[in-house]
Amino acid sequence: MRYAVTGAAGFVGSHLADGLEAAGHEVVAIDCFTDYYDPALKDENARGREVHRLDLADAELDFAGLDGVFHLAGQPGVRSFGDVFPLYVRRNLVASQRVFEAAAAVGIRVVFASSSSVYGDAEAYPTPETSELRPLAPYGITKLGCEHLARAYGRDFGLDAIVLRYFTVYGPRQRPDMFFARVVKALAEGGSFEIYGDGTQSRSFTYVADVVAATIAAMERAPAGGLYNVGGGEEASMREAIATLERLAGRSLDVSYGPRAAGDIPRTRADTSRIRAELGWEPLTSLEEGLRAHWDWARARLAAR
Numbered sequence: 578m579r580y581a582v583t584g585a586a587g588f589v590g591s592h593l594a595d596g597l598e599a600a601g602h603e604v605v606a607i608d609c610f611t612d613y614y615d616p617a618l619k620d621e622n623a624r625g626r627e628v629h630r631l632d633l634a635d636a637e638l639d640f641a642g643l644d645g646v647f648h649l650a651g652q653p654g655v656r657s658f659g660d661v662f663p664l665y666v667r668r669n670l671v672a673s674q675r676v677f678e679a680a681a682a683v684g685i686r687v688v689f690a691s692s693s694s695v696y697g698d699a700e701a702y703p704t705p706e707t708s709e710l711r712p713l714a715p716y717g718i719t720k721l722g723c724e725h726l727a728r729a730y731g732r733d734f735g736l737d738a739i740v741l742r743y744f745t746v747y748g749p750r751q752r753p754d755m756f757f758a759r760v761v762k763a764l765a766e767g768g769s770f771e772i773y774g775d776g777t778q779s780r781s782f783t784y785v786a787d788v789v790a791a792t793i794a795a796m797e798r799a800p801a802g803g804l805y806n807v808g809g810g811e812e813a814s815m816r817e818a819i820a821t822l823e824r825l826a827g828r829s830l831d832v833s834y835g836p837r838a839a840g841d842i843p844r845t846r847a848d849t850s851r852i853r854a855e856l857g858w859e860p861l862t863s864l865e866e867g868l869r870a871h872w873d874w875a876r877a878r879l880a881a882r
């Protein structure tokens with residue numbers, strides 16, 4: 578098959594492009610190399626793959642000749658209040674609306690990467706897809722807006738969109754602003770680490786290879802209109818996660834505690850029964866195994882510098 582991957586030079590997108598190519602598919606890689614974090618890291622992620630530098634919010638999009646689009650590009654990061662909001666509107670809502678139009682025009686499936694952030698302070702744990710949606714950060718609000726756009730394009734323009742709600746993805750190449758990336762960097766290079774809040778907030782951390790498997794399964798075999806949580810099996814608090822990494826690294830981390838981040842969610846825990854039943858997917862990587870892979874990758878990368 579010939580698939581487009583948007584956000585192909587990002588953390589999850591670059592792993593997805595690798596996974597698709599390893600399975601024998603052709604990948605049309607798209608990314609606009611925003612400067613939300615150092616674009617040199619995106620060059621590193623792309624590792625020589627040709628990436629079309631397109632800004633989805635205003636480039637002409639023609640998906641003719643493709644069998645599907647994996648739409649992972651977006652403005653990430655739940656800390657999204659203030660002057661940065663227009664970036665979230667442009668890179669999530671405007672970009673996705675244009676991807677959905679272009680995919681509907683040629684009748685191909687879109688797998689859209691949404692977020693656990695759409696649940697906000699969830700009404701139930703584990704959280705099923707049917708829970709009330711009440712995002713607490715502008716980021717999650719724009720992701721939820723994209724989900725609604727996908728549905729509206731489905732109803733009136735025949736768009737075949739599958740929505741995946743990823744839960745805090747981690748592993749090699751994780752975005753440098755994210756929790757594990759920062760903890761691993763501080764452990765490897767020395768230096769202190771600030772926890773936003775008291776560290777009791779917890780997440781259904783999801784290993785990136787498991788996310789790639791769910792994403793490809795969604796393109797290949799999800800029924801039309803499918804919407805799924807993609808979450809790891811184990812929930813851990815930030816304090817527990819740091820303890821695991823300290824053990825793997827054989828070092829202790831100099832931790833300080835700062836104010837809770839605005840829009841931060843106290844807890845996520847994915848109910849993955851729907852994706853298990855309909856796509857036969859389940860997370861295969863334990864937090865310990867995943868963190869070991871993340872740590873080994875970070876150490877090898879530092880050693881190679």
Ligand code: UGA
Nearest residue numbers: 653654692693694743744745755756759771772773778838
């Ligand atoms: C992550 C991603 O950043 C979002 O893009 C994604 O949409 C979301 O997962 C998701 O599940 O959909 P988050 O769960 O907040 O958001 O992940 P991290 O950025 O890794 O933060 C995890 C926790 O660590 C948060 O409570 C955060 O406040 C905390 N944190 C983060 C710190 O205490 N210190 C830091 O330096 C960074």
